[in-house]
Amino acid sequence: MxxxxxxxxxxxxxxxxxxxxxxxxxxxxxxxxxxxxxxxxxxxxxxxxxxxxxxxxxxxxENRDEIAKQLCIQGYQELLDFLQPVVAIPDPRDRLIVLAESYVRFGMTHAATYRLIFMEDPKITSAALAAVPIDASNGPAMQAFQLLVHVFDDLKANHGLVMDADSTRFAQLLWTSLHGIVSLKLTCSSFLATSAEELVKIMTHTFLAGLPQDH
Incomplete structure:
Protein backbone atom coordinates (compact mmCIF):
# COMPACT_ATOMS: atom_id res chain seq x y z
CA MET A 1 0.00 0.00 0.00
CA GLU A 62 3.50 19.87 -32.17
CA ASN A 63 5.13 23.01 -33.57
CA ARG A 64 5.39 26.79 -33.13
CA ASP A 65 2.00 27.35 -34.75
CA GLU A 66 0.33 25.27 -32.07
CA ILE A 67 2.04 27.41 -29.43
CA ALA A 68 0.89 30.58 -31.21
CA LYS A 69 -2.69 29.27 -31.31
CA GLN A 70 -2.61 28.59 -27.59
CA LEU A 71 -1.41 32.13 -26.94
CA CYS A 72 -4.39 33.50 -28.88
CA ILE A 73 -6.82 31.27 -27.00
CA GLN A 74 -5.39 32.58 -23.71
CA GLY A 75 -5.86 36.13 -24.97
CA TYR A 76 -9.48 35.43 -25.93
CA GLN A 77 -10.06 34.10 -22.42
CA GLU A 78 -8.65 37.32 -20.94
CA LEU A 79 -11.09 39.31 -23.04
CA LEU A 80 -14.01 37.11 -22.01
CA ASP A 81 -13.12 37.40 -18.33
CA PHE A 82 -12.95 41.19 -18.69
CA LEU A 83 -16.41 41.37 -20.30
CA GLN A 84 -18.21 38.68 -18.31
CA PRO A 85 -19.27 40.82 -15.28
CA VAL A 86 -21.32 43.06 -17.61
CA VAL A 87 -23.79 40.20 -18.14
CA ALA A 88 -25.33 41.02 -14.75
CA ILE A 89 -26.74 44.33 -16.08
CA PRO A 90 -30.48 43.61 -16.62
CA ASP A 91 -31.43 46.33 -19.10
CA PRO A 92 -30.05 45.40 -22.55
CA ARG A 93 -29.56 49.04 -23.59
CA ASP A 94 -27.41 49.75 -20.54
CA ARG A 95 -25.66 46.40 -21.01
CA LEU A 96 -24.80 47.18 -24.63
CA ILE A 97 -23.31 50.54 -23.66
CA VAL A 98 -21.20 49.07 -20.84
CA LEU A 99 -20.13 46.08 -22.97
CA ALA A 100 -18.92 48.44 -25.68
CA GLU A 101 -17.10 50.63 -23.16
CA SER A 102 -15.53 47.57 -21.54
CA TYR A 103 -14.39 46.15 -24.87
CA VAL A 104 -12.64 49.39 -25.82
CA ARG A 105 -11.17 49.71 -22.32
CA PHE A 106 -9.75 46.20 -22.60
CA GLY A 107 -8.15 47.03 -25.93
CA MET A 108 -6.60 50.25 -24.64
CA THR A 109 -5.40 48.89 -21.29
CA HIS A 110 -4.31 45.48 -22.61
CA ALA A 111 -2.85 46.75 -25.86
CA ALA A 112 -0.23 44.02 -26.20
CA THR A 113 -2.78 41.25 -25.73
CA TYR A 114 -5.26 42.96 -28.07
CA ARG A 115 -2.64 43.24 -30.80
CA LEU A 116 -1.75 39.60 -30.25
CA ILE A 117 -5.27 38.24 -30.70
CA PHE A 118 -6.68 40.63 -33.31
CA MET A 119 -3.89 42.50 -35.09
CA GLU A 120 -1.00 40.10 -35.63
CA ASP A 121 -0.86 37.20 -38.13
CA PRO A 122 -4.42 36.48 -39.41
CA LYS A 123 -3.47 32.90 -40.25
CA ILE A 124 -2.58 32.26 -36.61
CA THR A 125 -5.58 34.02 -35.12
CA SER A 126 -7.96 32.27 -37.53
CA ALA A 127 -6.39 28.93 -36.69
CA ALA A 128 -6.88 29.67 -32.99
CA LEU A 129 -10.58 30.27 -33.57
CA ALA A 130 -10.81 27.04 -35.55
CA ALA A 131 -8.99 25.12 -32.82
CA VAL A 132 -12.12 25.07 -30.65
CA PRO A 133 -15.70 24.18 -31.63
CA ILE A 134 -17.71 27.12 -32.97
CA ASP A 135 -20.20 26.95 -30.15
CA ALA A 136 -21.14 29.43 -27.46
CA SER A 137 -20.41 26.83 -24.77
CA ASN A 138 -16.81 26.39 -25.87
CA GLY A 139 -14.13 28.73 -27.27
CA PRO A 140 -13.73 31.97 -25.27
CA ALA A 141 -13.74 34.14 -28.41
CA MET A 142 -17.16 32.82 -29.40
CA GLN A 143 -18.41 33.20 -25.85
CA ALA A 144 -17.33 36.85 -25.87
CA PHE A 145 -19.11 37.38 -29.18
CA GLN A 146 -22.25 35.70 -27.86
CA LEU A 147 -22.44 38.33 -25.11
CA LEU A 148 -23.18 40.86 -27.85
CA VAL A 149 -25.60 38.55 -29.67
CA HIS A 150 -27.61 38.08 -26.48
CA VAL A 151 -27.85 41.85 -26.02
CA PHE A 152 -29.62 42.17 -29.36
CA ASP A 153 -31.84 39.19 -28.59
CA ASP A 154 -32.89 40.95 -25.38
CA LEU A 155 -33.38 44.27 -27.16
CA LYS A 156 -35.83 42.61 -29.53
CA ALA A 157 -37.67 40.84 -26.72
CA ASN A 158 -37.78 43.68 -24.19
CA HIS A 159 -37.79 46.87 -26.26
CA GLY A 160 -39.84 45.89 -29.31
CA LEU A 161 -37.09 46.64 -31.79
CA VAL A 162 -37.80 45.81 -35.43
CA MET A 163 -34.57 44.50 -36.92
CA ASP A 164 -34.14 43.72 -40.60
CA ALA A 165 -31.32 41.29 -39.77
CA ASP A 166 -30.75 38.70 -37.05
CA SER A 167 -28.94 39.45 -33.81
CA THR A 168 -25.70 37.93 -35.07
CA ARG A 169 -25.47 40.45 -37.90
CA PHE A 170 -25.99 43.39 -35.54
CA ALA A 171 -23.43 41.95 -33.10
CA GLN A 172 -20.92 41.66 -35.97
CA LEU A 173 -21.56 45.26 -36.94
CA LEU A 174 -21.08 46.51 -33.39
CA TRP A 175 -17.91 44.44 -32.86
CA THR A 176 -16.49 45.75 -36.15
CA SER A 177 -17.11 49.31 -35.01
CA LEU A 178 -15.48 48.72 -31.64
CA HIS A 179 -12.47 47.06 -33.23
CA GLY A 180 -12.12 50.05 -35.53
CA ILE A 181 -11.90 52.41 -32.58
CA VAL A 182 -9.34 50.29 -30.73
CA SER A 183 -7.16 49.45 -33.74
CA LEU A 184 -7.00 53.05 -34.96
CA LYS A 185 -6.21 54.32 -31.49
CA LEU A 186 -3.43 51.75 -31.12
CA THR A 187 -1.87 52.27 -34.54
CA CYS A 188 -2.38 55.96 -35.32
CA SER A 189 -3.81 57.71 -32.27
CA SER A 190 -2.81 61.15 -33.53
CA PHE A 191 -5.24 60.69 -36.42
CA LEU A 192 -8.17 60.51 -33.98
CA ALA A 193 -8.24 63.61 -31.80
CA THR A 194 -11.31 62.40 -29.89
CA SER A 195 -10.59 60.03 -26.99
CA ALA A 196 -11.50 56.35 -27.29
CA GLU A 197 -13.95 56.75 -24.42
CA GLU A 198 -15.78 59.59 -26.14
CA LEU A 199 -15.80 57.78 -29.48
CA VAL A 200 -17.40 54.66 -28.04
CA LYS A 201 -19.96 56.77 -26.19
CA ILE A 202 -20.99 58.58 -29.37
CA MET A 203 -20.99 55.35 -31.39
CA THR A 204 -23.16 53.33 -29.00
CA HIS A 205 -25.74 56.07 -28.51
CA THR A 206 -25.93 56.64 -32.27
CA PHE A 207 -26.20 52.90 -32.83
CA LEU A 208 -29.07 52.55 -30.36
CA ALA A 209 -30.86 55.60 -31.68
CA GLY A 210 -30.80 54.14 -35.19
CA LEU A 211 -32.53 50.90 -34.21
CA PRO A 212 -36.22 51.16 -35.26
CA GLN A 213 -38.93 50.46 -32.69
CA ASP A 214 -42.35 48.95 -33.19
CA HIS A 215 -44.81 51.60 -32.04
Missing part, protein backbone atom coordinates in the same frame (compact mmCIF):
# COMPACT_ATOMS: atom_id res chain seq x y z
CA UNK A 2 2.82 2.38 0.88
CA UNK A 3 4.48 1.58 -2.42
CA UNK A 4 1.20 2.33 -4.22
CA UNK A 5 0.86 5.76 -2.63
CA UNK A 6 4.53 6.47 -3.28
CA UNK A 7 4.04 5.72 -6.96
CA UNK A 8 0.91 7.90 -6.98
CA UNK A 9 2.90 10.74 -5.44
CA UNK A 10 5.61 10.44 -8.07
CA UNK A 11 3.04 10.37 -10.86
CA UNK A 12 1.25 13.46 -9.55
CA UNK A 13 4.53 15.32 -9.17
CA UNK A 14 5.51 14.48 -12.75
CA UNK A 15 2.15 15.71 -14.04
CA UNK A 16 2.51 18.92 -12.06
CA UNK A 17 6.03 19.48 -13.38
CA UNK A 18 4.83 18.80 -16.91
CA UNK A 19 2.03 21.36 -16.56
CA UNK A 20 4.44 23.92 -15.11
CA UNK A 21 6.89 23.50 -17.97
CA UNK A 22 4.07 23.81 -20.49
CA UNK A 23 3.08 27.13 -18.93
CA UNK A 24 6.71 28.20 -18.88
CA UNK A 25 6.93 27.52 -22.63
CA UNK A 26 3.78 29.56 -23.29
CA UNK A 27 4.97 32.41 -21.09
CA UNK A 28 8.30 32.63 -22.90
CA UNK A 29 6.57 32.45 -26.28
CA UNK A 30 4.17 35.22 -25.28
CA UNK A 31 7.05 37.51 -24.34
CA UNK A 32 8.72 36.92 -27.70
CA UNK A 33 5.51 37.56 -29.66
CA UNK A 34 4.59 40.68 -27.72
CA UNK A 35 8.09 42.05 -28.17
CA UNK A 36 8.86 41.01 -31.75
CA UNK A 37 5.65 39.68 -33.34
CA UNK A 38 4.58 36.21 -34.48
CA UNK A 39 7.12 36.20 -37.29
CA UNK A 40 9.95 36.16 -34.75
CA UNK A 41 8.59 33.17 -32.85
CA UNK A 42 10.66 30.00 -33.30
CA UNK A 43 11.05 26.85 -31.26
CA UNK A 44 14.75 27.57 -30.81
CA UNK A 45 14.11 31.06 -29.42
CA UNK A 46 11.60 29.68 -26.95
CA UNK A 47 13.98 26.90 -25.94
CA UNK A 48 16.80 29.40 -25.42
CA UNK A 49 14.53 31.59 -23.28
CA UNK A 50 13.65 28.74 -20.90
CA UNK A 51 17.09 27.08 -21.17
CA UNK A 52 15.87 23.75 -22.51
CA UNK A 53 16.80 21.81 -25.63
CA UNK A 54 14.48 22.57 -28.59
CA UNK A 55 13.53 18.89 -28.77
CA UNK A 56 11.94 19.16 -25.32
CA UNK A 57 9.32 21.60 -26.63
CA UNK A 58 8.05 19.03 -29.11
CA UNK A 59 7.02 16.82 -26.18
CA UNK A 60 4.46 19.48 -25.29
CA UNK A 61 3.53 21.14 -28.60
Missing amino acids: KKYFALMGISERKERQKAELREQILSAAREIVLRDGFAALTMRKIADAIEYAPATLYLYF
Whole structure:
Protein backbone atom coordinates (compact mmCIF):
# COMPACT_ATOMS: atom_id res chain seq x y z
CA MET A 1 0.00 0.00 0.00
CA LYS A 2 2.82 2.38 0.88
CA LYS A 3 4.48 1.58 -2.42
CA TYR A 4 1.20 2.33 -4.22
CA PHE A 5 0.86 5.76 -2.63
CA ALA A 6 4.53 6.47 -3.28
CA LEU A 7 4.04 5.72 -6.96
CA MET A 8 0.91 7.90 -6.98
CA GLY A 9 2.90 10.74 -5.44
CA ILE A 10 5.61 10.44 -8.07
CA SER A 11 3.04 10.37 -10.86
CA GLU A 12 1.25 13.46 -9.55
CA ARG A 13 4.53 15.32 -9.17
CA LYS A 14 5.51 14.48 -12.75
CA GLU A 15 2.15 15.71 -14.04
CA ARG A 16 2.51 18.92 -12.06
CA GLN A 17 6.03 19.48 -13.38
CA LYS A 18 4.83 18.80 -16.91
CA ALA A 19 2.03 21.36 -16.56
CA GLU A 20 4.44 23.92 -15.11
CA LEU A 21 6.89 23.50 -17.97
CA ARG A 22 4.07 23.81 -20.49
CA GLU A 23 3.08 27.13 -18.93
CA GLN A 24 6.71 28.20 -18.88
CA ILE A 25 6.93 27.52 -22.63
CA LEU A 26 3.78 29.56 -23.29
CA SER A 27 4.97 32.41 -21.09
CA ALA A 28 8.30 32.63 -22.90
CA ALA A 29 6.57 32.45 -26.28
CA ARG A 30 4.17 35.22 -25.28
CA GLU A 31 7.05 37.51 -24.34
CA ILE A 32 8.72 36.92 -27.70
CA VAL A 33 5.51 37.56 -29.66
CA LEU A 34 4.59 40.68 -27.72
CA ARG A 35 8.09 42.05 -28.17
CA ASP A 36 8.86 41.01 -31.75
CA GLY A 37 5.65 39.68 -33.34
CA PHE A 38 4.58 36.21 -34.48
CA ALA A 39 7.12 36.20 -37.29
CA ALA A 40 9.95 36.16 -34.75
CA LEU A 41 8.59 33.17 -32.85
CA THR A 42 10.66 30.00 -33.30
CA MET A 43 11.05 26.85 -31.26
CA ARG A 44 14.75 27.57 -30.81
CA LYS A 45 14.11 31.06 -29.42
CA ILE A 46 11.60 29.68 -26.95
CA ALA A 47 13.98 26.90 -25.94
CA ASP A 48 16.80 29.40 -25.42
CA ALA A 49 14.53 31.59 -23.28
CA ILE A 50 13.65 28.74 -20.90
CA GLU A 51 17.09 27.08 -21.17
CA TYR A 52 15.87 23.75 -22.51
CA ALA A 53 16.80 21.81 -25.63
CA PRO A 54 14.48 22.57 -28.59
CA ALA A 55 13.53 18.89 -28.77
CA THR A 56 11.94 19.16 -25.32
CA LEU A 57 9.32 21.60 -26.63
CA TYR A 58 8.05 19.03 -29.11
CA LEU A 59 7.02 16.82 -26.18
CA TYR A 60 4.46 19.48 -25.29
CA PHE A 61 3.53 21.14 -28.60
CA GLU A 62 3.50 19.87 -32.17
CA ASN A 63 5.13 23.01 -33.57
CA ARG A 64 5.39 26.79 -33.13
CA ASP A 65 2.00 27.35 -34.75
CA GLU A 66 0.33 25.27 -32.07
CA ILE A 67 2.04 27.41 -29.43
CA ALA A 68 0.89 30.58 -31.21
CA LYS A 69 -2.69 29.27 -31.31
CA GLN A 70 -2.61 28.59 -27.59
CA LEU A 71 -1.41 32.13 -26.94
CA CYS A 72 -4.39 33.50 -28.88
CA ILE A 73 -6.82 31.27 -27.00
CA GLN A 74 -5.39 32.58 -23.71
CA GLY A 75 -5.86 36.13 -24.97
CA TYR A 76 -9.48 35.43 -25.93
CA GLN A 77 -10.06 34.10 -22.42
CA GLU A 78 -8.65 37.32 -20.94
CA LEU A 79 -11.09 39.31 -23.04
CA LEU A 80 -14.01 37.11 -22.01
CA ASP A 81 -13.12 37.40 -18.33
CA PHE A 82 -12.95 41.19 -18.69
CA LEU A 83 -16.41 41.37 -20.30
CA GLN A 84 -18.21 38.68 -18.31
CA PRO A 85 -19.27 40.82 -15.28
CA VAL A 86 -21.32 43.06 -17.61
CA VAL A 87 -23.79 40.20 -18.14
CA ALA A 88 -25.33 41.02 -14.75
CA ILE A 89 -26.74 44.33 -16.08
CA PRO A 90 -30.48 43.61 -16.62
CA ASP A 91 -31.43 46.33 -19.10
CA PRO A 92 -30.05 45.40 -22.55
CA ARG A 93 -29.56 49.04 -23.59
CA ASP A 94 -27.41 49.75 -20.54
CA ARG A 95 -25.66 46.40 -21.01
CA LEU A 96 -24.80 47.18 -24.63
CA ILE A 97 -23.31 50.54 -23.66
CA VAL A 98 -21.20 49.07 -20.84
CA LEU A 99 -20.13 46.08 -22.97
CA ALA A 100 -18.92 48.44 -25.68
CA GLU A 101 -17.10 50.63 -23.16
CA SER A 102 -15.53 47.57 -21.54
CA TYR A 103 -14.39 46.15 -24.87
CA VAL A 104 -12.64 49.39 -25.82
CA ARG A 105 -11.17 49.71 -22.32
CA PHE A 106 -9.75 46.20 -22.60
CA GLY A 107 -8.15 47.03 -25.93
CA MET A 108 -6.60 50.25 -24.64
CA THR A 109 -5.40 48.89 -21.29
CA HIS A 110 -4.31 45.48 -22.61
CA ALA A 111 -2.85 46.75 -25.86
CA ALA A 112 -0.23 44.02 -26.20
CA THR A 113 -2.78 41.25 -25.73
CA TYR A 114 -5.26 42.96 -28.07
CA ARG A 115 -2.64 43.24 -30.80
CA LEU A 116 -1.75 39.60 -30.25
CA ILE A 117 -5.27 38.24 -30.70
CA PHE A 118 -6.68 40.63 -33.31
CA MET A 119 -3.89 42.50 -35.09
CA GLU A 120 -1.00 40.10 -35.63
CA ASP A 121 -0.86 37.20 -38.13
CA PRO A 122 -4.42 36.48 -39.41
CA LYS A 123 -3.47 32.90 -40.25
CA ILE A 124 -2.58 32.26 -36.61
CA THR A 125 -5.58 34.02 -35.12
CA SER A 126 -7.96 32.27 -37.53
CA ALA A 127 -6.39 28.93 -36.69
CA ALA A 128 -6.88 29.67 -32.99
CA LEU A 129 -10.58 30.27 -33.57
CA ALA A 130 -10.81 27.04 -35.55
CA ALA A 131 -8.99 25.12 -32.82
CA VAL A 132 -12.12 25.07 -30.65
CA PRO A 133 -15.70 24.18 -31.63
CA ILE A 134 -17.71 27.12 -32.97
CA ASP A 135 -20.20 26.95 -30.15
CA ALA A 136 -21.14 29.43 -27.46
CA SER A 137 -20.41 26.83 -24.77
CA ASN A 138 -16.81 26.39 -25.87
CA GLY A 139 -14.13 28.73 -27.27
CA PRO A 140 -13.73 31.97 -25.27
CA ALA A 141 -13.74 34.14 -28.41
CA MET A 142 -17.16 32.82 -29.40
CA GLN A 143 -18.41 33.20 -25.85
CA ALA A 144 -17.33 36.85 -25.87
CA PHE A 145 -19.11 37.38 -29.18
CA GLN A 146 -22.25 35.70 -27.86
CA LEU A 147 -22.44 38.33 -25.11
CA LEU A 148 -23.18 40.86 -27.85
CA VAL A 149 -25.60 38.55 -29.67
CA HIS A 150 -27.61 38.08 -26.48
CA VAL A 151 -27.85 41.85 -26.02
CA PHE A 152 -29.62 42.17 -29.36
CA ASP A 153 -31.84 39.19 -28.59
CA ASP A 154 -32.89 40.95 -25.38
CA LEU A 155 -33.38 44.27 -27.16
CA LYS A 156 -35.83 42.61 -29.53
CA ALA A 157 -37.67 40.84 -26.72
CA ASN A 158 -37.78 43.68 -24.19
CA HIS A 159 -37.79 46.87 -26.26
CA GLY A 160 -39.84 45.89 -29.31
CA LEU A 161 -37.09 46.64 -31.79
CA VAL A 162 -37.80 45.81 -35.43
CA MET A 163 -34.57 44.50 -36.92
CA ASP A 164 -34.14 43.72 -40.60
CA ALA A 165 -31.32 41.29 -39.77
CA ASP A 166 -30.75 38.70 -37.05
CA SER A 167 -28.94 39.45 -33.81
CA THR A 168 -25.70 37.93 -35.07
CA ARG A 169 -25.47 40.45 -37.90
CA PHE A 170 -25.99 43.39 -35.54
CA ALA A 171 -23.43 41.95 -33.10
CA GLN A 172 -20.92 41.66 -35.97
CA LEU A 173 -21.56 45.26 -36.94
CA LEU A 174 -21.08 46.51 -33.39
CA TRP A 175 -17.91 44.44 -32.86
CA THR A 176 -16.49 45.75 -36.15
CA SER A 177 -17.11 49.31 -35.01
CA LEU A 178 -15.48 48.72 -31.64
CA HIS A 179 -12.47 47.06 -33.23
CA GLY A 180 -12.12 50.05 -35.53
CA ILE A 181 -11.90 52.41 -32.58
CA VAL A 182 -9.34 50.29 -30.73
CA SER A 183 -7.16 49.45 -33.74
CA LEU A 184 -7.00 53.05 -34.96
CA LYS A 185 -6.21 54.32 -31.49
CA LEU A 186 -3.43 51.75 -31.12
CA THR A 187 -1.87 52.27 -34.54
CA CYS A 188 -2.38 55.96 -35.32
CA SER A 189 -3.81 57.71 -32.27
CA SER A 190 -2.81 61.15 -33.53
CA PHE A 191 -5.24 60.69 -36.42
CA LEU A 192 -8.17 60.51 -33.98
CA ALA A 193 -8.24 63.61 -31.80
CA THR A 194 -11.31 62.40 -29.89
CA SER A 195 -10.59 60.03 -26.99
CA ALA A 196 -11.50 56.35 -27.29
CA GLU A 197 -13.95 56.75 -24.42
CA GLU A 198 -15.78 59.59 -26.14
CA LEU A 199 -15.80 57.78 -29.48
CA VAL A 200 -17.40 54.66 -28.04
CA LYS A 201 -19.96 56.77 -26.19
CA ILE A 202 -20.99 58.58 -29.37
CA MET A 203 -20.99 55.35 -31.39
CA THR A 204 -23.16 53.33 -29.00
CA HIS A 205 -25.74 56.07 -28.51
CA THR A 206 -25.93 56.64 -32.27
CA PHE A 207 -26.20 52.90 -32.83
CA LEU A 208 -29.07 52.55 -30.36
CA ALA A 209 -30.86 55.60 -31.68
CA GLY A 210 -30.80 54.14 -35.19
CA LEU A 211 -32.53 50.90 -34.21
CA PRO A 212 -36.22 51.16 -35.26
CA GLN A 213 -38.93 50.46 -32.69
CA ASP A 214 -42.35 48.95 -33.19
CA HIS A 215 -44.81 51.60 -32.04
